[in-house]
């Protein structure tokens with residue numbers, strides 16, 4: 084690329100020559116960041132798409148989450164249409180539930196429900212809850228970027244003018260200037276190894292705005308992949324919106340990660356710049372614990388009980404590049420990104436526990452979106468047995484998971500179902516399974532003698 088930049092063909096002239104050299108320079112910078120830094124690593128989070136497939140129940144839950152959140156970050160995506168103004172298509176809002184855990188909402192403006200429907204009004208209410216809360220909403224730039232979105236009738240221009248938007252881009256520049264004055268390498272010998280990173284020395288003029296990518300590179304020493312900037316964010320990113328093949332799923336995942344990462348990198352700045360105050364260290368463990376998310380209402384489970392179904396759900400082969408960007412939607416974020424201070428206070432045992440738990444919840448999110456629930460199952464059913472029985476009943480499942488309630492000590496079985504349209508049929512077919520009665524029946528058949536207990540423990 085560098086060679087190309089130095090040798091732009093003479094056929095390119097004037098404006099097109101400028102554009103060509105600008106796009107090459109961008110590519111060169113992307114390449115430089117990509118080869119210098121590790122890919123950007125977000126903090127743990129979950130993600131919801133908001134569109135016409137989002138259920139009323141989910142929207143109500145989200146409204147709850149949003150009400151209890153303290154801060155928000157916001158970003159938008161638009162698409163370019165030849166000879167026309169940019170079309171606004173996505174609004175990404177991140178709700179910071181605790182300091183290290185957040186929920187990302189991607190509002191797909193081209194796939195909203197029809198106006199005046201119940202779900203449309205719920206989405207509108209959700210936006211109102213966020214915008215009218217007077218809680219700070221951090222954006223990388225001016226609130227103007229939201230103005231084109233008023234055409235979707237989810238909020239008005241007046242509403243925007245009253246919302247507590249905070250320009251993080253300006254705050255970042257200000258802080259960078261304060262904390263990075265020009266250093267001449269002659270001051271002390273130890274400074275010789277450090278290049279000066281004052282704005283002038285890194286080639287930024289005093290009135291030039293910082294791109295999010297530059298800020299991530301210089302402040303976080305990570306590479307925020309910007310190669311998808313000009314993509315079609317209007318295609319419908321939620322896999323629920325249409326039937327997709329693997330390639331289409333991966334493309335949408337990539338764009339989703341891209342859209343979410345802008346919010347997630349702002350969150351990292353809020354912490355790094357100490358705009359979000361860190362909670363007292365004594366509560367550190369509970370703060371980073373994903374179980375704090377009340378709307379998820381996940382019962383304590385041990386990770387040993389959770390087993391993905393390997394035979395029917397082969398992991399798709401992913402190129403290394405995709406694999407990195409896929410981290411965005413997982414909880415599997417290394418704990419090393421936490422403040423070192425906090426990190427040391429957790430014993431390795433504790434860290435492992437948290438990690439396991441995060442992984443378990445992550446799996447549950449992936450597999451149990453559509454699930455059959457069996458309460459109070461007989462505890463003699465092993466995972467292997469359960470799977471065999473499900474296969475006998477021709478239930479196509481992703482994974483099974485057994486959780487033990489810490490209060491009642493009863494076991495609940497969750498079965499993640501592949502095809503949500505079959506869930507009712509499955510439910511009818513399986514409602515008598517996994518009770519004590521069922522267990523005894525199988526056993527008596529197998530061993531050819533009758534068990535004494537016939538109590539049915541299924542409620």
Ligand SMILES: [Zn+2]
Nearest residue numbers: 265279281284
């Ligand atoms: Zn300098």
